Amino acid sequence: MNLQKLETGNTSFDHISHGGLPLGRTTLVAGSSGSAKTLFGAQFLAMGIQLFDQPGVFVTFEEQIDDIRNNLKSFNWDIDTWEKEGKWIFVDAAPKEENVVAVGDFDLSAFRVRLERAVQRCKAQRVVIDSIGSIFTQFHEEVHTIRRELIQVALTLSRLGATSIITAERLEEYGKITRFGVEEFLTDNVIILRNVLQKEKRRRTIEILKFRGSNHEKGENPFTINPEKAIVIIPLSAMNLKHTSSDERVTSGIPALDDMINGGFYKGSINLVSGAIGAGKTLLVANFVKGIREKKERCLLMAFEESSEQLYRNAAGWGIDFKQLEEEGLLKVICVYPEISSLEDHFINIQEVVESFKPNRIAIDSLSALSRTSTDKGFREFIIAFTSYLKHQEITGMFTSNTPLLAGGTSDTEGNISPITDSIILLRYVEMSGEMQRSIAVLKMRGSKHDSSIRKFSITDEGANIGKHFEGLSGILTGNPMLIQVE
């Protein structure tokens, strides 16, 4: 049996929750302080009004209403107007300045009456109560009473039939669900927001712990707070491998390399170029960009290592005119320092550019630079989500990665990415007779034959030049080439 859901309007959340929040039920959203619980709730209401014309009630037990209004202003939600139109009602249950003492038995019936009136007055379909933990601190000597009364509040909510969110504090990122054990009576639907500090980097994740009687994605999904879209989740676990594979080939921009890979890259494939510094990675990228000419494609180039001036100059040196391509609207070059934002934000930004520019190709130079901004785990997740996204869009990708050693060797970046790439091209230095020579080899090419030889590779004024294979030489990939005597 599958429970009915209410589309929240946050596309990425509706994706991982398989359709939204359980309709007419209460969902507990638990998180440590600063984990974006209030924002999650406010976004739920704002989206409801903006997209579905569903009015909402926001109950605050913690922050003062004016503070909430101010904090949410940056997201372009016109709460003031919605309040005037009666689409958004605040219920103020925040602590008062006055001193409060408790003498004798009490109940929260005044709160329930006010909540019910607000819901009825605007015909609310969405309710947010933020955050329930602070009512325990307001009445800290009466925990049993509060617990008993909150059960009544939960019953009121379910009687009103609005889809609601109750937020609650937790003290540890991995431990008891909430600080005051409210999950004991709000057990059906639980979402956990985390804000974990790992290796000096903050990582926000959302986990749907349970939706009773309904499917949802399991495990943690990273999310970011976007200045325009508020909470955007990177739906990791919801990625699937059901994308179409094309038989169509597109040129790498270098005819000799196309020959090595049996006619070009597959359209929509992800291709990795691995090499040490100066081995010719950016040259391959430049040719990949040039390759769009053949079929009048568009390419997005994300450069994380060089400025656009450097990039244009280098490309011009190889006879490739980026400026011309850009003027024709075929190329878009974005140069950013990887450190300016988190990996999740980079992902959202790239997605936005892809949606507006609609490129057929994307080149990233280099992934290694991008990997600096995150933990290993975070980076691996990014790569999986990103490649899956590109495949769904049928965008052909070329990523570069730096190897730390001049000759031979692999990098951590590659370890993360190589299993999900369709082809890997190695650029390696070969030390031979007191000379550094460059080599190129195709390590893997999914679904196709490829040249298995290690070939000479040189960079000339005309660009890349692929020559014959290294005869009688062994051990190039290990970095210790040896001449083999052929008898």
Place this chain on the structure above:
Amino acid sequence: MHVFQLFINGHSPSSIEAVDTLLKICKENLDGNYQLEIIDIQKDPDKAEEAGIIAIPTLIRMMPTPVNRIIGALNVRSRVLAGLGISSMHK
């Protein structure tokens, strides 16, 4: 001069108890020198909204300032007197 607002919910037991206790205190300790407004949230929910009332019963001492609040059935008289700042010797 003492000015009070007492928020109650119909005839709930704790509401009745709070009204009784407060009337007794006013009579015995304040010599009629007080104003008391009893507000039933069922009849006048707007006032509860304005004052941001959550718990029932809630007693607000408006005067003398500073304003303070006592929630509950007010069944421990000495604590209510202390909370309201009324000396029990004041007769």
